[in-house]
Amino acid sequence: MNAPAYNFAYLDEQTKRMIRRAILKxxxxxxxxxxxxxxxxxxxxxxxxxGVQVTAAILGPNDVLKVIDQGSDDTTNAISIRKFxxxxxxxxxxxxxxxxxxxxxxxxxxxxPLHGGQVLVYQVPIPEPLRFLEPRETETRRMHALGxxxxxxxxxxxxxxRFGHIATSYAYPVKVNARYVMDPSPxxxxxxxxxxxxxxxxxxxxxxxxxxxxxxxHTSVLSLxxxxxxxxxxxxxxxxxxxxxxxxxxxxxxTDDRGGRMFVCSDTDYCETRQSSGHRGSENxxxxxxxxxx
Amino acid sequence: xxxxxxAAADDQPLLIADRLSKAYGRLTACRDVSFALYPGxxxxxxxxxxxGKTTLLQLLSAQLVPNAGCVSYRMRxxxxxxxxxxxxxxxxxxxxxxxxxxxxxxxxGLRMAVSAGANVGERLMAVGWNHYGRIRDxxxxxxxxxxxxxxxxxxxxxxxxxxMRQRLQIARNxxxxxxxxxMDEPTGGLDVSVQARLLDLxxxxxxxxxxxxxxxxxxxxxxxxxxHRVMVMKGGRVIETGLTDQVLDDPREPYTQLLVSxxxxx
Amino acid sequence: MYVAVKGGERAIxxxxxxxxHERRGDRDVPEVTLAQISEQLSLGVDRVxxxxxxxxxxxxxxxxxxxxxxxxxxxxxxxxFRATLPRFGATEPVDTGQMQVRRxxxxxxxxxxxxxxxxxxxxxxxxxxxxxxxxxxLPEPPATSDTSPVAMPRVTDILGRDGLIEASPRADAVLPxxxxxxEPLSFPADRxxxxxxxxxxxxxxxxxxxxxxxRGYGRSHPFAGEIRLGEVEVEFMAEDAxxxxxxxxxxxxxxxxxxQFKGSATEAPCFTRGYGLAFGQSERKTMSMALVDRSLRARxxxxxxxxxxQDEEFVMSHSDNVQATGFVEHLKLPHYxxxxxxxxxxxxxxxxxxxxxxxxxxxxxxxx
Numbered sequence: 001m002n003a004p005a006y007n008f009a010y011l012d013e014q015t016k017r018m019i020r021r022a023i024l025k026x027x028x029x030x031x032x033x034x035x036x037x038x039x040x041x042x043x044x045x046x047x048x049x050x051g052v053q054v055t056a057a058i059l060g061p062n063d064v065l066k067v068i069d070q071g072s073d074d075t076t077n078a079i080s081i082r083k084f085x086x087x088x089x090x091x092x093x094x095x096x097x098x099x100x101x102x103x104x105x106x107x108x109x110x111x112x113p114l115h116g117g118q119v120l121v122y123q124v125p126i127p128e129p130l131r132f133l134e135p136r137e138t139e140t141r142r143m144h145a146l147g148x149x150x151x152x153x154x155x156x157x158x159x160x161x162r163f164g165h166i167a168t169s170y171a172y173p174v175k176v177n178a179r180y181v182m183d184p185s186p187x188x189x190x191x192x193x194x195x196x197x198x199x200x201x202x203x204x205x206x207x208x209x210x211x212x213x214x215x216x217x218h219t220s221v222l223s224l225x226x227x228x229x230x231x232x233x234x235x236x237x238x239x240x241x242x243x244x245x246x247x248x249x250x251x252x253x254x255t256d257d258r259g260g261r262m263f264v265c266s267d268t269d270y271c272e273t274r275q276s277s278g279h280r281g282s283e284n285x286x287x288x289x290x291x292x293x294x
Numbered sequence: 295x296x297x298x299x300x301a302a303a304d305d306q307p308l309l310i311a312d313r314l315s316k317a318y319g320r321l322t323a324c325r326d327v328s329f330a331l332y333p334g335x336x337x338x339x340x341x342x343x344x345x346g347k348t349t350l351l352q353l354l355s356a357q358l359v360p361n362a363g364c365v366s367y368r369m370r371x372x373x374x375x376x377x378x379x380x381x382x383x384x385x386x387x388x389x390x391x392x393x394x395x396x397x398x399x400x401x402x403g404l405r406m407a408v409s410a411g412a413n414v415g416e417r418l419m420a421v422g423w424n425h426y427g428r429i430r431d432x433x434x435x436x437x438x439x440x441x442x443x444x445x446x447x448x449x450x451x452x453x454x455x456x457x458m459r460q461r462l463q464i465a466r467n468x469x470x471x472x473x474x475x476x477m478d479e480p481t482g483g484l485d486v487s488v489q490a491r492l493l494d495l496x497x498x499x500x501x502x503x504x505x506x507x508x509x510x511x512x513x514x515x516x517x518x519x520x521x522h523r524v525m526v527m528k529g530g531r532v533i534e535t536g537l538t539d540q541v542l543d544d545p546r547e548p549y550t551q552l553l554v555s556x557x558x559x560x
Numbered sequence: 561m562y563v564a565v566k567g568g569e570r571a572i573x574x575x576x577x578x579x580x581h582e583r584r585g586d587r588d589v590p591e592v593t594l595a596q597i598s599e600q601l602s603l604g605v606d607r608v609x610x611x612x613x614x615x616x617x618x619x620x621x622x623x624x625x626x627x628x629x630x631x632x633x634x635x636x637x638x639x640x641f642r643a644t645l646p647r648f649g650a651t652e653p654v655d656t657g658q659m660q661v662r663r664x665x666x667x668x669x670x671x672x673x674x675x676x677x678x679x680x681x682x683x684x685x686x687x688x689x690x691x692x693x694x695x696x697x698l699p700e701p702p703a704t705s706d707t708s709p710v711a712m713p714r715v716t717d718i719l720g721r722d723g724l725i726e727a728s729p730r731a732d733a734v735l736p737x738x739x740x741x742x743e744p745l746s747f748p749a750d751r752x753x754x755x756x757x758x759x760x761x762x763x764x765x766x767x768x769x770x771x772x773x774x775r776g777y778g779r780s781h782p783f784a785g786e787i788r789l790g791e792v793e794v795e796f797m798a799e800d801a802x803x804x805x806x807x808x809x810x811x812x813x814x815x816x817x818x819x820q821f822k823g824s825a826t827e828a829p830c831f832t833r834g835y836g837l838a839f840g841q842s843e844r845k846t847m848s849m850a851l852v853d854r855s856l857r858a859r860x861x862x863x864x865x866x867x868x869x870q871d872e873e874f875v876m877s878h879s880d881n882v883q884a885t886g887f888v889e890h891l892k893l894p895h896y897x898x899x900x901x902x903x904x905x906x907x908x909x910x911x912x913x914x915x916x917x918x919x920x921x922x923x924x925x926x927x928x
Contacts, residue, residue, distance in 0.1 A: 040636075
């Protein structure tokens with residue numbers, strides 16, 4: 001039987017070159033979705049194959065890799081991907097945002113500010129921001145080409161007409177470099193402002209949908225809105241119960257079956273760093289009160 | 295807008311059709327059609343089904359490519375251009391700003407699952423309007439103009455009656471103040487009483503706004519009420535053309551005489 | 561005190577250890593061998609090779625064993641392996657007209673040159689569970705007869721000689737054959753890419769689409785012109801040697817559907833083609849594939865596109881079971897962050913709703 005021998009970072013060099021060409025094109029046209037010949041990876045589609053291919057294509061032996069899922073280094077899929085690269089590329093891994101040169105993420109942008117020289121690789125399930133308004137690829141590509149984005153404002157208009165405000169809480173569409181409307185992947189809209197004028201390179205990989213797109217460093221990223229209904233961040237109004245942070249995105253933890261719950265940082269590295277420098281929260285700091293109805 | 299145009303510009307045609315022909319295999323749907331349409335003028339294209347009038351409307355509105363001939367249009371900057379030479383971006387921009395297209399079936403021209411306000415506001419947002427309040431105010435005033443209760447602004451057109459849908463489609467088209475509107479059997483499929491109200495509304499809007507319009511209809515009553523000029527089509531050819539009253543009261547071609555006598559009993 | 565969950569790494573390792581244990585099952589039961597899978601579950605192996613796009617019986621058997629009999633998981637294993645294989649080039653097109661035929665039927669002619677050959681088939685078996693098979697059953701050896709090899713021209717070639725069927729659409733010889741595993745797919749897609757997509761497509765998905773076209777969702781009036789199963793030679797053009805080198809033979813199933821076509825202003829009426837090809841014996845797959853291939857030619861043949869089976873963007877975007885299962889199953893991954901955002905939004909909307917209700921309730925009381 002042919003026992004396979006794998007290349008550095010799993011993908012063969014020919015495939016890596018193909019992906020790098022797509023990445024370069026994506027950087028040259030910020031926010032534009034570049035088609036690429038996505039390969040079958042040893043993890044399922046929808047589980048980060050796009051991000052993994054991008055990471056594999058850019059990883060060098062001296063890189064330090066961090067992988068997060070839902071902001072945490074310890075969720076099962078983050079562990080699985082980190083182990084994959086530790087095994088196939090033998091690169092150093094870290095959980096510290098500041099120490100990483102490449103950060104692969106699903107659904108979050110780290111709280112600690114990114115710096116120049118870092119690359120943030122997003123895993124993207126559906127790269128097309130217009131997909132649920134217009135299912136046809138042929139039509140959405142035409143809309144992007146002609147900059148016809150009236151339809152996406154129709155969606156925002158409908159939200160305001162119905163709810164009084166824009167009711168999109170994650171995968172909140174943005175306009176990149178004043179040209180292409182882009183899906184930031186399913187990150188909470190709390191993270192949107194971090195993409196704007198970010199010193200790090202941001203790469204987005206969608207394996208199943210075979211698209212790569214990018215935000216080069218220091219590029220304008222504007223969340224779509226109306227002048228009289230400007231974009232707002234959402235954050236649950238409480239300090240983290242573990243580290244007391246008032247500026248981080250929070251996970252809700254259900255602590256018992258009697259309505260008990262607490263809120264802690266979703267970014268585990270951020271939270272642990274704060275705790276180790278002496279910050280403390282209080283489990284009772286902000287007991288969440290459900291409004292009594294009826 | 296009409297008041298912005300100087301008198302000299304009104305002397306020049308808005309749209310010129312030059313020897314247009316279109317064939318499907320051996321079937322010729324439209325043969326050698328030429329005419330000029332002036333600003334503010336309403337032209338009716340009449341004929342039986344299969345006479346080629348819908349094909350002609352699609353040729354004129356650049357939705358079909360002719361086998362021979364060309365259509366030119368005088369853009370807002372005053373330059374007359376061949377539609378076939380426009381890029382797709384320019385053509386689509388024209389379509390959502392300076393032109394309107396009213397379909398016979400409103401479901402084809404509206405987003406049926408989206409509120410009336412957004413249906414009217416979409417064209418504004420597409421050309422860069424970015425103030426919710428102003429978009430909504432403009433949509434409200436257009437609903438009033440087409441006699442739709444402003445209280446229904448957040449309802450989707452699938453909850454509307456056929457006549458309301460057609461009026462909403464007209465508002466959606468007129469909100470960007472186009473100079474030319476194409477209408478394909480705009481009253482088809484509506485009850486007679488609903489038709490009368492719609493025709494009355496359209497006649498008022500067309501004259502208030504100084505719109506030019508090309509109306510395809512098999513209903514000579516529609517042509518009589520709305521249009522200044524009529525073109526009669528048969529077998530893909532224009533067989534008679536002239537002022538509406540003249541053609542309908544004193545038809546020269548035997549076919550037109552037949553049409554008038556069978557459909558317009560005095 | 562709440563402590564953030566740790567030890568995911570251990571959990572994964574233990575889960576995989578448990579999986580290996582469950583895969584083996586009761587250790588008193590003998591372990592199934594790859595040869596047993598390959599020989600006795602051979603149609604399963606054929607399917608994994610076809611949809612996995614890799615002709616290797618042993619690896620396909622291993623994949624089925626590793627996947628505990630889950631066919632889509634086995635196909636996924638083969639695909640992931642295939643993606644890492646270096647490419648030396650493409651073989652010469654195989655000639656199914658020269659196939660060493662083991663089964664060959666046509667439903668369009670009672671008799672055809674070379675004859676109808678039933679071969680190994682479930683057709684005409686009565687689907688009664690056979691208790692004999694439960695244990696130690698040894699079947700009779702197959703019946704044989706002495707025949708000299710006869711030519712078996714393809715039925716579509718016979719029709720083609722009279723011009724009753726369209727010429728097989730030929731690709732431009734100058735253009736390389738497309739490969740959607742190497743180049744990103746874009747629409748509209750040409751037939752080479754469509755056929756490649758269908759060959760890799762999920763059998764169940766194609767079956768349902770083909771069936772829908774028979775039931776009136778884009779009818780194409782098909783006849784099974786011919787289905788043939790057998791071995792063909794695979795040859796590779798060695799540039800250095802300047803001639804084609806035989807690499808060996810593979811088993812293929814081919815189905816050619818013959819469909820009605822009304823003709824148009826410029827073309828005389830004639831039959832049209834739908835094509836299906838698969839590794840091993842995969843009749844359901846090739847027949848479904850041929851139906852869908854014909855349906856997808858609607859654009860090329862100037863037919864109205866009204867049914868799902870005719871819509872290439874719909875069909876090709878959803879036919880791949882490895883893509884589909886990945887995305888459906890990714891819902892198992894954590895979505896805490898998105899869910900948290902939705903939860904926050906929902907609470908806000910509910911609060912606003914109840915505040916609005918509170919504000920309006922005094923008026924209601926006054927009215928009562």
